[in-house]
Amino acid sequence: MNDSKKYKIYRGLAAVGRWVLFAFVAFLILFPVYWIFISSITPPGELFKMPIDYLPDYPTLDSYKFLVENVGLVSKIGNTVLIIGVTLLIGTVICVMAAYAFSRFHSKAINLMFGFILATMLIPEVVTARPLYEFMQKVGLYDTYPGLIILYISAVIPFTVLILRNFVGEIPISLEEAAAIDGATFSQRLFRIVLPLMKSAIATVCIINFITCLNNFFTPLYYSNGIQVLSVSIVQLPLRDNMYGVPWDLVSAMGWIILLPIILFVAIFEKQIMDGIMAGGVKA
Numbered sequence: 433m434n435d436s437k438k439y440k441i442y443r444g445l446a447a448v449g450r451w452v453l454f455a456f457v458a459f460l461i462l463f464p465v466y467w468i469f470i471s472s473i474t475p476p477g478e479l480f481k482m483p484i485d486y487l488p489d490y491p492t493l494d495s496y497k498f499l500v501e502n503v504g505l506v507s508k509i510g511n512t513v514l515i516i517g518v519t520l521l522i523g524t525v526i527c528v529m530a531a532y533a534f535s536r537f538h539s540k541a542i543n544l545m546f547g548f549i550l551a552t553m554l555i556p557e558v559v560t561a562r563p564l565y566e567f568m569q570k571v572g573l574y575d576t577y578p579g580l581i582i583l584y585i586s587a588v589i590p591f592t593v594l595i596l597r598n599f600v601g602e603i604p605i606s607l608e609e610a611a612a613i614d615g616a617t618f619s620q621r622l623f624r625i626v627l628p629l630m631k632s633a634i635a636t637v638c639i640i641n642f643i644t645c646l647n648n649f650f651t652p653l654y655y656s657n658g659i660q661v662l663s664v665s666i667v668q669l670p671l672r673d674n675m676y677g678v679p680w681d682l683v684s685a686m687g688w689i690i691l692l693p694i695i696l697f698v699a700i701f702e703k704q705i706m707d708g709i710m711a712g713g714v715k716a
Contacts, residue, residue, distance in 0.1 A: 465691060471684035472496070495685035503669065503682075504660070505689070512661040515577065516645045519584040520638050527589055528634065531596030532626065536605070546597070553590040557650050568655055575656045583651050588641045599633040600626065639701050643694050662690050 472495050474488040499505040534546045564583075565574070573579030608621045616624070627634075646663065653664045660668065666686045669679055 465695070468684050468687050468691065471680060472688045474681065476679070476681045495681040496689075498682060499685055499689075503665065503686075505665075508660050508662050508665050511659055512646065512663075515580055515584060515661060516642060518577075518581050519588065519645055520641055522581070523585040523588050523592065523641065524634060524638060526585070527592040527596055527637070528627070528630070530589075530593050531600055532622070534593065534597045535600035546593075549590050549593055561650075561654055565655065575658050577659065580652060580656055580659060583655060584645050584648065587648065587651065588637075588644060591644075592637045592641060595637050596630065596633055599630060603629050635701075639697055643697060646690065646694060662686070666690070 470486065470488065473491040473493065475490060475492055475494070496505075530549075534542060568574040568579055573582065603626060607625050611621045611625055649663045652659070652661045653667075666683060669682045669686065
């Protein structure tokens with residue numbers, strides 16, 4: 433057997449191996465998502481029957497109906513949309529200004545402040561939970577919309593500033609200098625040159641922050657009692673007497689409601705997410 437045939441066989445085996453690995457990884461990722469959906473439309477009495485049905489004989493939407501009528505699903509969705517929407521709006525404005533300042537102005541104090549912001553990413557939430565909880569109660573922000581929004585914003589600032597700062601660093605400062613020579617003011621340079629070039633990066637961090645906020649479990653659970661959002665609702669479902677007291681059909685339905693917008697966002701904006709992350713990738 434000559435070398436060319438060996439090479440073709442090697443390439444064929446490598447291609448088959450890649451597809452087998454891809455199929456295996458896809459199965460590991462997608463099957464749990466599929467099973468959550470199937471469990472959400474399966475009647476409770478059929479969830480644990482043997483042999484397992486991978487398609488229910490009598491699919492039903494009773495679990496979703498129960499969530500709407502008895503668990504206050506609509507109000508939880510409203511709270512989630514309100515908190516995340518305001519977080520993205522205010523947080524993006526703050527992070528854009530901070531990223532521009534950290535990228536264009538340099539001093540020991542500014543570099544130290546930037547390092548401090550990044551260092552907060554390494555601090556576990558449980559470390560600051562107790563003192564922050566007491567502080568929120570003393571200033572009257574516990575279990576309030578402003579308090580939750582502030583905490584959500586503080587959670588997305590480090591990552592957002594890091595990505596946007598690196599992206600601004602890729603924009604040639606000569607563009608701003610040329611505009612300044614032509615008489616453009618600082619605000620004109622910022623709004624007519626820098627911000628239009630940052631649109632892809634801003635869109636990327638907004639998408640990622642939306643997913644991050646939607647998945648945020650600890651903050652609304654620990655710093656709120658009356659204001660309920662989707663991420664914590666899954667542990668606040670009414671228990672049942674059977675199936676060890678866990679309403680798996682309701683848990684699956686709530687889980688699917690939380691997963692669906694994330695899946696749609698990733699599927700629709702996957703290219704923008706990857707392009708924005710690569711453009712604002714971490715640099716020395």
